[in-house]
Amino acid sequence: MNSFGKIFRVSIFGESHGNGLGIVIDGVPAGLPLTFDDFNNDLGRRRSGAKGTTPRKEADLPRFTSGLFNDHTTGAPLTIQFENTNTRSKDYSKLRETPRPGHADFVASKKFGGFEDYRGGGHFSGRLTLALVAAGVVAKKLLKGIAIEARLIEAGGMNDIETAIEKAVDNGDSIGGIVECKVNGLPIGLGEPFFDSIESVLSHMVFSIPAIKGIEFGSGFRAAKMTGSEHNDNIISMDGKTETNNAGGINGGITNGNEIIFRVPVKPTSSTSKKQRTLNITTGKVDDLEVEGRHDTCIALRVPSVLEAATAIVLADLMSQEQQIPRTLNNN
Numbered sequence: 001m002n003s004f005g006k007i008f009r010v011s012i013f014g015e016s017h018g019n020g021l022g023i024v025i026d027g028v029p030a031g032l033p034l035t036f037d038d039f040n041n042d043l044g045r046r047r048s049g050a051k052g053t054t055p056r057k058e059a060d061l062p063r064f065t066s067g068l069f070n071d072h073t074t075g076a077p078l079t080i081q082f083e084n085t086n087t088r089s090k091d092y093s094k095l096r097e098t099p100r101p102g103h104a105d106f107v108a109s110k111k112f113g114g115f116e117d118y119r120g121g122g123h124f125s126g127r128l129t130l131a132l133v134a135a136g137v138v139a140k141k142l143l144k145g146i147a148i149e150a151r152l153i154e155a156g157g158m159n160d161i162e163t164a165i166e167k168a169v170d171n172g173d174s175i176g177g178i179v180e181c182k183v184n185g186l187p188i189g190l191g192e193p194f195f196d197s198i199e200s201v202l203s204h205m206v207f208s209i210p211a212i213k214g215i216e217f218g219s220g221f222r223a224a225k226m227t228g229s230e231h232n233d234n235i236i237s238m239d240g241k242t243e244t245n246n247a248g249g250i251n252g253g254i255t256n257g258n259e260i261i262f263r264v265p266v267k268p269t270s271s272t273s274k275k276q277r278t279l280n281i282t283t284g285k286v287d288d289l290e291v292e293g294r295h296d297t298c299i300a301l302r303v304p305s306v307l308e309a310a311t312a313i314v315l316a317d318l319m320s321q322e323q324q325i326p327r328t329l330n331n332n
Contacts, residue, residue, distance in 0.1 A: 004204070004205060004208070004313070005026075005027070005313065005317040006317055006320075006321060007027040007317055007320035007321055008025070008026075008027040008028070008139065008142075008313065008316040008317040008320045008325075009025070009026040009027050009317070010023055010024070010025050010026075010132075010135045010313060011023065011024045011026075012128060012131050012132070013131075014082075014123070014127075014128060014131065015117045015119070015120070015122040015123050015125065015127075015128075016084070016117075016119060016120030016121050016122055016123075016125030016127040016128070017084060017117070017119035017120040017122070018084060018117060018119075018122075019083070019084060020081055020082050020083045020084050021081070021082055021084070021127065021128055021130065021131055022079060022080050022081035022082055022131055022134075023079075023080055023131035023132070023134055023135050024066075024077050024078070024079045025067070025077065025078040025079075025080070025135050025138055026077045026078075027317075027320060028067065028073045028075070028077075028078045028138060028142075029073065029075065029142070029325060029326055029327050029328055029329050030072075030073055030074055030075030030327065030328045030329065031072055031073065031075075031328055031329035031330070032072065032073040032138070032141060032142065032329055033071060033072055033141075034064075034068060034071060034072065034073055034138065034141070035071050036061070036062065038137055038141065039062050039134060039137050042133050042136060042137050042140075042305045042308070042309065043060050043062070043130070043133055043134070043137075043305075045302075045304065045305040046060075046129065046130065046133050046302050046305040046306060047060060047302075048296070048302070051165055051166075051169065052165040052168065052169060052296065052297040052298045052301050053296050053297070053298075053301055053302060054295055054296045057086055058082075058084065058085060058086050059083075059085065060082055060130055061082070061083075062080050062081070062082060062134055063080070063081045063082070063083070064078070064079065064080055064081075065079045065080075065081055066078065066079040067079060073138075075327070075328065078138065080131070080134045080135070082130055082131070082134075084127075095118060096109075096118060096281075097280050097281055097282045098278050098279070098280050098281075098287060098289050099278060099279070099281065100270060100271060100276075100278065100289065100291055101270065101276050101277070101278050101289075102267075102270030102271075103121060103124070103270045103271070104121065104124040105118060105121075106279075106281075108122070108124060109281075124210065125210070126210045126211065126299060126302075128210075129209060129210070129302075129306040129309075132208075132209070132306055132309045132310060132313070133305050133306055133309045134309075135309060135313055136305075136306075136308060136309020136310065136311075136312045136313055137309070138316075139309070139312035139313045139315070139316035140308075140309075140312045142316050142319075142325050143312060143315055143316060143319070145185045146183065146184070146185040146186055146315065147182075147183070147184045147185055148181065148182075148183050148308045148311050148312055148315075149181070149182050149308065150179055150180065150181040150182075150303075150304035150305070150307040150308045150311075151179065151180060151304055152177050152178070152179050152300055152301060152303070152304060153177075153178050153179070153180045153263075154177055154178040155175055155176070155177035155178075155298055155300055155301075156168055156175035156176070156177070156298070157175075161177075161301075164177075164298075165297060165298055165301070168297045168298060169297055172272070172273045172274060173268075173272050173273070173274050173297075174268040174269035174270075174271070174272045174295070174296070174297050174298065174299075175268050175297065175298050175300075176211075176265065176266050176267045176268040176298070176300055177265075177266050177298060177300030177301070177303075178263055178264070178265050178266070178300075179263065179264050179266060179300060179303045179304055179307055180261065180262070180263045181260075181261070181262055181263070181264075181304075181307050181308065181311055182259055182260065182261050183249070183259065183260040183261075183311060183315070184259050184260075186249070186255045186257070186260060186315070187255065187257070187324070188239075188240055188254070188255055188256060188257040189254050189255060189322070190254060190255040190315070190318045190319065190322065191250070191253045191254035191255060191318065192253075192254075192318075192321075193252060193253035193254065194253070196253075197250075197252075197253025197254070198250055198253060198254060198255060198260075198314075198318065199217055199250055199253060200253070201314050201317075201318065202215075202262070202310075202311065202314050203215050205310045205311075205313060205314050206264060206307065206310055206311075208310070209264075209303065209306055209307065209310060211266050211267045211269070211299050211300075211303070212264050212265070212266060212267075212303075213264075213265050213266070213267050214264065214265045215262055215263070215264050216262060216263050217247070217248035217249075217250060217260075217261070217262045218245060218246045218247045218248025218249070218250070218261060218262075219231065219246040219247075219248070220248075220262075220263065223246065226246070230246075231246045232246070233245060233246055233247050233258075239257055240256050240257030240258065241257065241258060242256075242258055245258050245259060245261065248260060248261045248262055249261060264303075264307065266299060266300035266303050268298075268299075269295055269296045269297065269298070269299045271291045271295040272291065272295070273290070273291070275288055275289070275290050276288070276289045276290075276291070277289065
């Protein structure tokens with residue numbers, strides 16, 4: 001449900017407009033140096049403020065409530081919490097009657113009998129990706145020599161991201177995008193076929209990110225139009241390096257020593273200032289709906305740091321299973 005992983009295991013909690021949110025990370029080795037400064041870069045990349053992102057501003061300062069002592073992890077579960085300090089819950093009061101198209105409002109109410117926290121999307125909100133990024137910071141520190149980099153390569157069907165954002169803002173509508181992630185420095189052999197192949201586990205985690213609608217590795221869907229001789233990556237060295245990388249760094253569900261590369265499409269933000277139609281569950285009739293509140297024009301702008309974090313969490317867990325990350329670190 002709200003937990004993921006076998007050894008490096010994360011459990012997420014909180015709501016968008018509740019008191020706060022956070023994550024508990026089990027399986028963190030003792031002795032890992034960890035301070036507030038370690039979180040500045042990745043949390044800053046996720047934070048709003050750029051054109052096309054929500055005007056909601058939160059400090060997003062991590063608070064460590066367990067598992068950290070004298071700026072080092074203790075080996076106990078590491079709990080990281082964040083406060084919600086800038087909420088406008090009144091913007092969501094009328095949504096009890098008119099659930100927003102594209103959101104979880106309607107299905108969440110059905111599943112949880114109306115007891116769910118509906119403010120700002122509650123537990124379904126993209127706000128909770130903040131907790132994933134925090135866990136990703138810890139995971140990245142364990143993945144020494146491994147580089148994970150994600151970037152937005154397309155927005156609104158355009159490679160010119162800035163122009164796409166400007167057009168969307170002018171139109172008062174939202175747009176989606178494509179984020180690409182690359183991983184270098186991985187050893188050969190990570191992944192456990194069949195059901196825990198590295199593609200399977202990565203995909204499982206990636207789809208926990210709200211707004212992700214697909215995933216492709218290497219040549220992805222283009223592979224369906226290629227011949228076998230075109231798609232096969234010729235092996236050219238004993239370390240597994242290949243001439244091409246149509247496989248995206250994975251063969252048989254395990255890493256092959258080449259760069260892992262995958263892409264994800266991010267849907268347009270469901271909340272938009274454009275008038276929409278939805279069911280009024282009190283009257284049983286379809287009504288017009290104009291969504292209030294503060295929302296991203298292009299949520300994909302803030303996904304790269306989240307995608308890196310999700311990837312790092314998976315890799316830290318897989319490497320822990322291979323005993324390539326020890327239970328206690330030597331920091332001498």
